[in-house]
Amino acid sequence: MPPSSPAKPSAEKPGRTIAIGDIHGCATALAAMLEMFRPQAADTVVTLGDVIDRGPDSRGVVQQLLRLREQCRVVCILGNHEQMLLDAVEGLMPVQEWLHHGGAQALDSYGRGSGINSIDDEHVAFFRTWVDVFETPGEFFVHGNYWATRPLDRQPWRDLRWQSLHWHTPEPHRSGKTAVLGHTSNKQGRIVNLGHLVCIDTYCCGGGWLTALEPATGRVWQTQETGEGREGSLPAPTGRF
Ligand SMILES: [Mn+2]
Numbered sequence: 115m116p117p118s119s120p121a122k123p124s125a126e127k128p129g130r131t132i133a134i135g136d137i138h139g140c141a142t143a144l145a146a147m148l149e150m151f152r153p154q155a156a157d158t159v160v161t162l163g164d165v166i167d168r169g170p171d172s173r174g175v176v177q178q179l180l181r182l183r184e185q186c187r188v189v190c191i192l193g194n195h196e197q198m199l200l201d202a203v204e205g206l207m208p209v210q211e212w213l214h215h216g217g218a219q220a221l222d223s224y225g226r227g228s229g230i231n232s233i234d235d236e237h238v239a240f241f242r243t244w245v246d247v248f249e250t251p252g253e254f255f256v257h258g259n260y261w262a263t264r265p266l267d268r269q270p271w272r273d274l275r276w277q278s279l280h281w282h283t284p285e286p287h288r289s290g291k292t293a294v295l296g297h298t299s300n301k302q303g304r305i306v307n308l309g310h311l312v313c314i315d316t317y318c319c320g321g322g323w324l325t326a327l328e329p330a331t332g333r334v335w336q337t338q339e340t341g342e343g344r345e346g347s348l349p350a351p352t353g354r355f
Pocket residue numbers: 163164193194195257258275296297298
């Protein structure tokens with residue numbers, strides 16, 4: 115065994131893991147958010163899916179995420195809205211159906227000139243790299259829901275992406291990790307913390323807040339599409355969704 119090399123000076127702080135809830139085309143809120151928590155090279159930013167559709171500038175959101183990858187680690191969870199876009203692009207779903215579910219606003223942000231082909235190829239290729247689940251030692255991150263009794267690598271993608279917490283509020287996951295998710299928007303703009311599950315879709319595209327959460331510390335940053343911002347911490351757990 116070679117002698118261990120001298121420890122490097124520990125100038126670098128360990129990175130943070132910060133999750134961002136459903137952005138839905140709110141490019142101004144996202145830009146304000148990144149200004150607030152200022153991602154550093156060692157950080158991991160996890161977007162929980164549904165970065166596109168409904169809001170004013172889906173294209174601008176995706177451009178920001180592509181640029182963010184040059185500053186820090188970016189993990190993108192695939193939401194049901196990116197799934198619809200991909201299905202529409204691939205001819206697996208009628209384009210009209212996606213347009214009807216908020217895709218019309220997204221397509222507007224791409225100029226619409228040549229219909230669904232107006233979407234930058236680079237963006238479509240980017241969406242294809244997005245994942246179902248991301249795990250840290252204490253948490254796991256999914257878009258919408260999960261099965262408590264199934265391992266995280268054997269979750270049904272349909273429920274991960276589509277199932278509302280109003281239809282089914284899962285028990286704690288068998289891994290013991292805290293679930294951090296979006297998808298089920300809270301129209302009052304509130305974070306829902308059940309202890310074993312935290313939902314941070316606080317309805318930015320409907321006049322609520324975009325929420326970012328650092329689960330390890332409970333730090334919360336929130337911004338609005340007006341550019342407004344505030345900081346706080348994760349509310350104490352409540353018993354019901
Ligand atoms: Mn969703």
